[in-house]
Amino acid sequence: MDETNQVIRTLFMTLTQLVQGFGFTLAIFGLTLLFSIPLGLLICKGRMSKIPVISLICRFYISVLRGTPLMLQLLLVYFGPYYMFRVSLGNDYRFIATIIAFSLNYAAYFAEIFRGGIQSMSKGQYEAATVLGFSKSQTYFKIILPQVIKRVLPSVSNEIITLVKDTSLAQVLSVTEMFTRASAAASKQVSVMPFIVAGLFYYAMNLLIEFILNRVEKSMSYYS
Amino acid sequence: MSDVNNDIVLEIKDIHKSFNKLEVLQGISMEVKRGEVVAVIGPSGGGKSTLLRCATTLEKVDAGRIVIGGDVLCDEVDGHLVYCDKKLEKEIRSKFGLVFQNFNLFPHFSVRRNITEALIHVHKKSKPEADAICDGLLKKMDLEAKADEYPCNLSGGQQQRVSIARALATNPEIIFFDEPTSALDPELTKGVLTVIKELAQEKMTMVIVTHEMSFARDVADRIVFMDGGVIVEEGPAYDLVTNPKQERTKAFLAGY
Numbered sequence: 266m267d268e269t270n271q272v273i274r275t276l277f278m279t280l281t282q283l284v285q286g287f288g289f290t291l292a293i294f295g296l297t298l299l300f301s302i303p304l305g306l307l308i309c310k311g312r313m314s315k316i317p318v319i320s321l322i323c324r325f326y327i328s329v330l331r332g333t334p335l336m337l338q339l340l341l342v343y344f345g346p347y348y349m350f351r352v353s354l355g356n357d358y359r360f361i362a363t364i365i366a367f368s369l370n371y372a373a374y375f376a377e378i379f380r381g382g383i384q385s386m387s388k389g390q391y392e393a394a395t396v397l398g399f400s401k402s403q404t405y406f407k408i409i410l411p412q413v414i415k416r417v418l419p420s421v422s423n424e425i426i427t428l429v430k431d432t433s434l435a436q437v438l439s440v441t442e443m444f445t446r447a448s449a450a451a452s453k454q455v456s457v458m459p460f461i462v463a464g465l466f467y468y469a470m471n472l473l474i475e476f477i478l479n480r481v482e483k484s485m486s487y488y489s
Numbered sequence: 490m491s492d493v494n495n496d497i498v499l500e501i502k503d504i505h506k507s508f509n510k511l512e513v514l515q516g517i518s519m520e521v522k523r524g525e526v527v528a529v530i531g532p533s534g535g536g537k538s539t540l541l542r543c544a545t546t547l548e549k550v551d552a553g554r555i556v557i558g559g560d561v562l563c564d565e566v567d568g569h570l571v572y573c574d575k576k577l578e579k580e581i582r583s584k585f586g587l588v589f590q591n592f593n594l595f596p597h598f599s600v601r602r603n604i605t606e607a608l609i610h611v612h613k614k615s616k617p618e619a620d621a622i623c624d625g626l627l628k629k630m631d632l633e634a635k636a637d638e639y640p641c642n643l644s645g646g647q648q649q650r651v652s653i654a655r656a657l658a659t660n661p662e663i664i665f666f667d668e669p670t671s672a673l674d675p676e677l678t679k680g681v682l683t684v685i686k687e688l689a690q691e692k693m694t695m696v697i698v699t700h701e702m703s704f705a706r707d708v709a710d711r712i713v714f715m716d717g718g719v720i721v722e723e724g725p726a727y728d729l730v731t732n733p734k735q736e737r738t739k740a741f742l743a744g745y
Contacts, residue, residue: 389593392547396587397655398579398611407606411597488596488639 279459282446283466289442290466293363293432298425300368305375312380323376330373335366336434342366343438363435367428374424382417383409415485422478429471443467497556498523498663498694499544504553506539513539514550515718521663524692528699528709528726532741535716537698541667544696545587546578558584558662583612586656586664590671592648594640594655600627601636604655612659619658626654630684646677650684657688664688666697682708702745706730714738 311323330338343362346352354361386409394404433444447463499521506514513536521527529537542548544555546562552570555562560581563572573581594603604626605619614622627633630650640648649669656664666685670678682704688695689708699705705712709726714735722735733739 387591387593389589389591390595393587393589393593393595395547396545396582396585397607398582398659399607403610407610408595415597489641 275454275456276458276462279447279450279454279462282450283443283459283463286441286443286446287466289360289435289440290432290444290470292360293367293435293440293442294428296364297367297371297428297432300364301371301375304368304372306379308372308376309379309383312376313383327373327376330370331377335370335431336437338370339363339366339434339437342369359438359440363438363440367431367435371424371428375421378417378420378424379413381420382413385416386412418478418482418485422475422482425474425478426471429474430467433467496523497521498525498558499696500554500556501540501544502554504540504543504550504555506536506543506548506550513718514543517553517715517718517720519713519720519723521694521696523662523694525711526689526693526695526697526709528697528705528712529715530699530702530705530712530741531715531721536718537715538667540715541587541665541696541698545585545665546582557581560584583659584662586659586661588649588653588656588664588666588669590668592640592645592652592672594648594652596640599637599639600632600643600651603640603651604658607655608658622658623654626657629687630654631680644677645673646680649673649677649681653681653684653688663694663696666695666699668698668700670699670701702730702742714741716741 308323308326311319312327314320314323339362342365343359346354346358390408390412391404394408399408432442435442436445436448439445443463443466447459450459451457497520499519501517501519503516503518504514505512505516515536517536517540519527529540531537539548543550544557549572550563550570552565554564556564558581560577561573562578562581563570565571572578595606598606601620601623604623605616608614608619608622609616623636624633627636630653632647632650632654635643635647635651640651643651649672653664653669669685670681673681678701682701685695685697685704686708697705697709706726711723712726712729713723714721714729714733714737716737722729722733722738724734729738730742733742
């Protein structure tokens, strides 16, 4: 009886700790999407720019950020200011550095996804819009972008789901998100139970995201 | 930039256009009068489509003069090609309509929105006004029941008729057709050609690039035969088809 009580108590404690960390996980997830998608669009624009310097810079950016580990980028953004310029940015900077690194990294992937979507549009759509008198920005926002969103949604969904799991990398900067707390609880309890519970959290979150993304995809299936 | 004749809706004078080293248009001149229907025929690669694309601002010429509805799109000034500014270019675009071979309807817009979007957001018409224009055109195109459908649910012929309605919506002075039936099977071609024929009877000014020889003969006032980047022969439609003068025209028409 006592043993069962003990198990329930531990489980409850683990849950409380993970839920506290889950807030950070959500924050990293949400803020990263908020910043990386517009930034990705911007880099995509730059990558497709007719000005060689801009295009080259964006290519290089994408190549480096996709070609090096996200964990390394996290460490670099966090420790960089101190080791390079001897600037100490305080404890809050852990979280800020996490958001910066995640946003920069995901923007590189989004940029390439958007580029694929934009380049898959037929020239005829631009031409029809042009002769009808639509301005460049009207053409982009009314004609091109809505169709691009539909086309890139499956790839963007992939990235969003990966991002949920990648938030666990914030552990290297000791941001007390869910995975950091799960690790701590696991070593304290000498048990894998916290990891399993954390895994269930991640999976539940992704199930919900999958459900939402499927709904969005369906809402755009009225045309092909 | 000199005087402009009001009865001439389209004036093209000695235009040249090259892609890389290939000169696709080697000095084309033509005039289209108000109410006139001109068919442009000729083998593929002869420059027909490029001519149309230059006249509709989708390509820039290398030399020559183009005047649409009294506005000078481009002209030679002291031996240099000068294009009009963006503002006039936009003005010129409201004076013509273009119907593409592949329709190029906006797939994410309903039929109604395909027709009204430019009316509302470019020509600043109110929604009821735009809707009224749209309803009138759909009736004319025999597509009244399709206003709320999306293009993907229509046949090719219906899609092309929607795109003709879209081109007509802004009440242009001239409509260009770039092989409007080449993407359609014969059954669907008929409906589209009927619509164009009706427009001809209403004295709509039109330039039609087409491979439908009997249609060109019956509907056009004049036919222009292009090959190798030049106009080989032109004349009244019936005469040119039944009694071509040039050997190249004869050889081309013999294939039909």
